[in-house]
Amino acid sequence: ARRSRGRRRGSHRMSFAIHKQVHPPTGVDHACAAYFTHPIGSGAPPNLVVLQANRLTIYAIRRDGDARDNPSGNATKEADDAAIAASLVADAISGAGATASATIDADDAEVSLEVVAEFDLNGTVGSIATLRRRFGAPREQRDALLLAVRESKLSVVEFDPSTLSLVCSSLHSWETPPGAGGVPSALRLAPTPPVVVADPEGRCAAVLLRAEGGTRLALLPTVEADEFGGDVDEEEEKNLRVEKDNDAMDVDGGDGSEGKGRRTLRGTAAAVKKSYVVDLVREMGVRYVRDVCFLHGYGEPVLLVLHEERLTWAARATLVNDTMRLSAISLNVDARKHTVIWRRSALPHSCYRLTAMPAPLGGAIVLSQNFLLHESQESSAALALNPLAGG
Numbered sequence: 001a002r003r004s005r006g007r008r009r010g011s012h013r014m015s016f017a018i019h020k021q022v023h024p025p026t027g028v029d030h031a032c033a034a035y036f037t038h039p040i041g042s043g044a045p046p047n048l049v050v051l052q053a054n055r056l057t058i059y060a061i062r063r064d065g066d067a068r069d070n071p072s073g074n075a076t077k078e079a080d081d082a083a084i085a086a087s088l089v090a091d092a093i094s095g096a097g098a099t100a101s102a103t104i105d106a107d108d109a110e111v112s113l114e115v116v117a118e119f120d121l122n123g124t125v126g127s128i129a130t131l132r133r134r135f136g137a138p139r140e141q142r143d144a145l146l147l148a149v150r151e152s153k154l155s156v157v158e159f160d161p162s163t164l165s166l167v168c169s170s171l172h173s174w175e176t177p178p179g180a181g182g183v184p185s186a187l188r189l190a191p192t193p194p195v196v197v198a199d200p201e202g203r204c205a206a207v208l209l210r211a212e213g214g215t216r217l218a219l220l221p222t223v224e225a226d227e228f229g230g231d232v233d234e235e236e237e238k239n240l241r242v243e244k245d246n247d248a249m250d251v252d253g254g255d256g257s258e259g260k261g262r263r264t265l266r267g268t269a270a271a272v273k274k275s276y277v278v279d280l281v282r283e284m285g286v287r288y289v290r291d292v293c294f295l296h297g298y299g300e301p302v303l304l305v306l307h308e309e310r311l312t313w314a315a316r317a318t319l320v321n322d323t324m325r326l327s328a329i330s331l332n333v334d335a336r337k338h339t340v341i342w343r344r345s346a347l348p349h350s351c352y353r354l355t356a357m358p359a360p361l362g363g364a365i366v367l368s369q370n371f372l373l374h375e376s377q378e379s380s381a382a383l384a385l386n387p388l389a390g391g
Contacts, residue, residue: 057118158270
């Protein structure tokens with residue numbers, strides 16, 4: 001009996017032999033703004049979401065001089081809140097304002113950050129995006145967060161105000177079995193984490209997968225949270241609260257199917273349906289992708305892809321220089337049809353990042369070591385950042 005107890009004690013001590021976190025992470029890896037703990041209809045500013053390795057921190061933006069007598073809010077106030085949130089996100093990423101005591105001044109109102117919740121995740125997150133409510137959905141619906149990890153996996157999480165906890169609404173994995181298709185198991189772990197982006201109008205989300213030596217794009221259509229006709233999948237049934245509206249019941253279900261009533265789905269947060277994968281190399285000839293982003297102001301979701309036609313580097317800049325290219329892909333996620341609507345070629349090889357610009361400017365900002373480019377379907381402009389841009 002003593003030996004068995006000793007073995008049990010020894011095995012318990014061995015449980016920390018692989019990994020033990022002795023200090024919480026301090027550096028900010030990702031940050032974004034989202035109506036995560038409260039809906040946009042509450043009139044409060046969005047939350048500041050800060051991700052430090054495996055720790056997720058949710059901040060509330062407090063405006064001391066803000067008038068609270070208008071809970072419905074207006075367009076001007078929402079624009080001011082969005083500007084403040086964008087400034088805080090930039091400060092958090094740059095390390096200038098990643099503390100809860102950070103304050104800024106905006107329109108004679110002192111803005112401060114207050115920690116709402118903190119969560120420890122089971123792994124390091126490689127990319128994060130905000131899944132916003134669809135256009136026309138109830139204003140009581142909150143945003144969800146898309147968390148991608150390097151093993152080609154994605155988690156869609158939302159905040160549960162009743163328990164103040166983090167709830168996973170769906171899990172997605174695009175990882176192939178070890179050695180499948182002749183691919184060594186060592187290549188299943190991508191050298192760079194996947195990039196997750198979401199449509200600004202909440203119509204779909206996309207995950208750029210660069211594992212296994214290929215370039216794939218996983219697309220996730222979002223759930224129609226306002227109204228949904230026909231059958232509901234078991235996964236959607238579990239993730240969403242189904243409310244039957246007796247006054248709006250339709251005999252034929254509204255889609256030609258007899259005996260199926262029309263049901264209204266009002267989810268507590270934005271959610272996604274089942275995903276499907278598009279091979280960018282085989283279907284569109286797009287390879288060596290560096291970054292992606294969704295554009296504003298289109299009737300369908302449009303994904304802008306920054307990719308390279310021919311590989312080059314600084315030592316070959318005199319021979320092969322302008323190798324980057326932009327491809328705008330219109331996504332019809334319902335019919336699963338994708339069309340390239342416009343392209344830009346001969347961009348500097350040092351381009352590495354895309355930032356979508358809202359209306360009225362539109363298009364996207366392309367970040368480079370020597371240039372700051374603005375590219376849209378109608379125009380193209382460049383700004384030199386240093387003397388090396390003249391070469």
